[in-house]
Amino acid sequence: MKYAFLIFETIRHNLIRTILTGLGTMVMVLVVTLVFTVLSALDRATTEKQKNLKAIVTEKWQIPSMMPYSYASALSQGGAAADDPDAARPEDAMSWGFFVGSTEENPAKRSFENLFFAFIMEPEKARTMLDEVDSLTDDEAQPLLAAIKRMKDVPNGVIVGQERLDKMKKKVGDRITVFGRNYRDMNLELEIVGTFPREPARYADSSVISRDYFNRQLDAYQNSHQNKPHPMAEKTLGLVWLRLKDRKTFSKVSEQILTSPSFTSPPVKIETSSTGIGGFLEAWRDIIWGMRWLMAPACLLTLSLVISNAISISVRERQLEFAVMKVMGFRPSQILILVLAEALLIGTISGFLSAALTYVAINGMGGLPFRIAFFPKFAVPLQAFWWGPAMGAITALAGSFIPAWRARTVKVSDVFARVT
Amino acid sequence: MSKSEICVDVQNVHKSFRRGIEVVDVLNGLNLQVHEKEFVSLMGPSGSGKTTLLNLIAGLDQPTTGSVYVRGDQISAMTESQLASWRTRTIGFVFQFYNLLPVLTAYRNVELPLLLLPLSASQRKQQVQTALDIVGLSDRLHHRPGQLSGGQQQRVGIARAIVTDPALIVADEPTGALDSKSADEILDLLGELRKSLNKTIIIVTHDPRAAARADREVHLDKGQLVATH
Numbered sequence A: 001m002k003y004a005f006l007i008f009e010t011i012r013h014n015l016i017r018t019i020l021t022g023l024g025t026m027v028m029v030l031v032v033t034l035v036f037t038v039l040s041a042l043d044r045a046t047t048e049k050q051k052n053l054k055a056i057v058t059e060k061w062q063i064p065s066m067m068p069y070s071y072a073s074a075l076s077q078g079g080a081a082a083d084d085p086d087a088a089r090p091e092d093a094m095s096w097g098f099f100v101g102s103t104e105e106n107p108a109k110r111s112f113e114n115l116f117f118a119f120i121m122e123p124e125k126a127r128t129m130l131d132e133v134d135s136l137t138d139d140e141a142q143p144l145l146a147a148i149k150r151m152k153d154v155p156n157g158v159i160v161g162q163e164r165l166d167k168m169k170k171k172v173g174d175r176i177t178v179f180g181r182n183y184r185d186m187n188l189e190l191e192i193v194g195t196f197p198r199e200p201a202r203y204a205d206s207s208v209i210s211r212d213y214f215n216r217q218l219d220a221y222q223n224s225h226q227n228k229p230h231p232m233a234e235k236t237l238g239l240v241w242l243r244l245k246d247r248k249t250f251s252k253v254s255e256q257i258l259t260s261p262s263f264t265s266p267p268v269k270i271e272t273s274s275t276g277i278g279g280f281l282e283a284w285r286d287i288i289w290g291m292r293w294l295m296a297p298a299c300l301l302t303l304s305l306v307i308s309n310a311i312s313i314s315v316r317e318r319q320l321e322f323a324v325m326k327v328m329g330f331r332p333s334q335i336l337i338l339v340l341a342e343a344l345l346i347g348t349i350s351g352f353l354s355a356a357l358t359y360v361a362i363n364g365m366g367g368l369p370f371r372i373a374f375f376p377k378f379a380v381p382l383q384a385f386w387w388g389p390a391m392g393a394i395t396a397l398a399g400s401f402i403p404a405w406r407a408r409t410v411k412v413s414d415v416f417a418r419v420t
Numbered sequence B: 001m002s003k004s005e006i007c008v009d010v011q012n013v014h015k016s017f018r019r020g021i022e023v024v025d026v027l028n029g030l031n032l033q034v035h036e037k038e039f040v041s042l043m044g045p046s047g048s049g050k051t052t053l054l055n056l057i058a059g060l061d062q063p064t065t066g067s068v069y070v071r072g073d074q075i076s077a078m079t080e081s082q083l084a085s086w087r088t089r090t091i092g093f094v095f096q097f098y099n100l101l102p103v104l105t106a107y108r109n110v111e112l113p114l115l116l117l118p119l120s121a122s123q124r125k126q127q128v129q130t131a132l133d134i135v136g137l138s139d140r141l142h143h144r145p146g147q148l149s150g151g152q153q154q155r156v157g158i159a160r161a162i163v164t165d166p167a168l169i170v171a172d173e174p175t176g177a178l179d180s181k182s183a184d185e186i187l188d189l190l191g192e193l194r195k196s197l198n199k200t201i202i203i204v205t206h207d208p209r210a211a212a213r214a215d216r217e218v219h220l221d222k223g224q225l226v227a228t229h
Helices: A004-013 A015-046 A071-076 A142-153 A162-168 A211-224 A247-259 A273-317 A319-328 A332-364 A384-408 B050-057 B080-090 B106-116 B121-134 B150-162 B180-197 B208-212
Strands: A051-059 A092-102 A115-121 A157-160 A175-180 A187-194 A207-210 A239-246 A268-272 B006-019 B022-035 B039-043 B065-070 B091-094 B168-172 B200-204 B216-221 B224-228
Touching (some): A004 A015, A004 A332, A004 B106, A015 A332, A051 A247, A051 A273, A092 A187, A092 A211, A115 A175, A115 A211, A142 A157, A157 A162, A239 A247, A247 A268, A273 A319, A319 A332, A319 B080, A319 B106, A332 A384, A332 B080, B006 B200, B022 B050, B022 B200, B022 B224, B050 B065, B050 B168, B080 B091, B080 B106, B091 B150, B106 B150, B150 B168, B168 B180
Parallel strands (some): A115 A207, A157 A187, B039 B200, B039 B216, B091 B168
Antiparallel strands (some): A051 A239, A092 A115, A092 A175, A092 A239, A157 A207, A175 A187
């Protein structure tokens, strides 16, 4: 610690070098933090859990899955017969349908800004089953809880993510008319009853409408079309999520569903949500691979080179200083450590600052808008607060090692080489 | 004079450097003894080997052949790490161009060698203040080298050299970059160090006036000792 002032003073008085190295580090750490933000979210979503796992039931042979809604009730029981006491049952379940429409009636004027995308579901399941929402505290989930409660009084209520509200220039309490695209000729009169919490950011662009309300709209369609059901009426169930205690329960429920005669037309498949998401992400496999194995390492390598270059210049300029220190009795290893410590300090502090600023700025904007699969945005995780300093520190150490070694091997008699 | 009173004993030292394919002999079988508390000046034309000899005595370089003893320690047989530790305790080095660390204050520059010794912060503070008192710069503790005159910087350099209380002070042209008034002050200071602190002092100089301040002038030419008086 008694050498700390020497390190601090050198850093302070080599301001241009310190600032340039720090800025270079911050830019690279910013890029890698963003890459890690996306990758870590995808990794979390595709990591197989052993307990409290989610299973996804979908149509076996068709993408997108479009099952009859009559499957929903039995699938929510894990395919268990009502009178079978030994059957495995899910702890919770949720059925999904998807309504895509627009707030713009004129098809020619439809755009991303007036797009409307909603989950057709039991509203209360948004709290207990949606990824990342299910782990919020009640305080954190308060806006959603209030909206779910309100939907009980407002059957045509809709919960809309804040970003989508902003794009539609609407607010809670407003009414909207949505013109169906996947459900042609189905127009919904909705009242915005609330919004999702700001975190997790992935639902900022999504909406929730009630399954019961939607089914009544399908009935109304049939009544108004000479008792002819909507062409999609028997295909409204996209998927069913089941919350299962553990992998053993998953195996048992899988067996129940796959052997049940109730789910044969169309046939269904069941997989863990991580496997399902992993399969869904296959389409982005090359991009994800490139981000993980090309982009992130290239940034870290560039960062090491930036630091190496800056420290090399500094070491070359300070050869006399190191020689003088050796004359005073500093050992080569102490000089090596001093140079490494300088780089380490710059790298660590810059890395931390970069990660902290990234965290505040990106999450302040509602997340990183990097649309991949069904993840519209990625929030920078808290782990960024150690990623940043760690990246800065490791690359600083790697980048400064060769220049530090050169400083260590400065030969005093060569520096003062004068034969008089 | 008894063997125990010898501070520096250079025995049949040869030193050669390689420049490309050419081997340059700088010191040729040189012998020199410097006694405790003696003030010796090394003089000679450029290329005579004065600084090389000083570097060997200070343990900054190793002879090609021969031995160098300082206060009984054969420094020519020490490893780099042993020499580093030995230099901290035994040698104070004064440079022609002061070579203070520009980013540090006078106080911190003087404190630097003390960091290598097992001293508490308060012990270090006391020794730094004593050293700066001796050189008359106790009112310039927090000035950086750029804020000091050449003479003041050299005083800080001398304070840094004596702060660990070494037995031997070596100085390579300590007045070479100073005006005559400042040079006189520095030479007075070196003389005072020898007298009041009993330091052995060896300086390399081209300046006959500086050399005359020493107890003994040693003249080198072509790597050999040619005269001493």
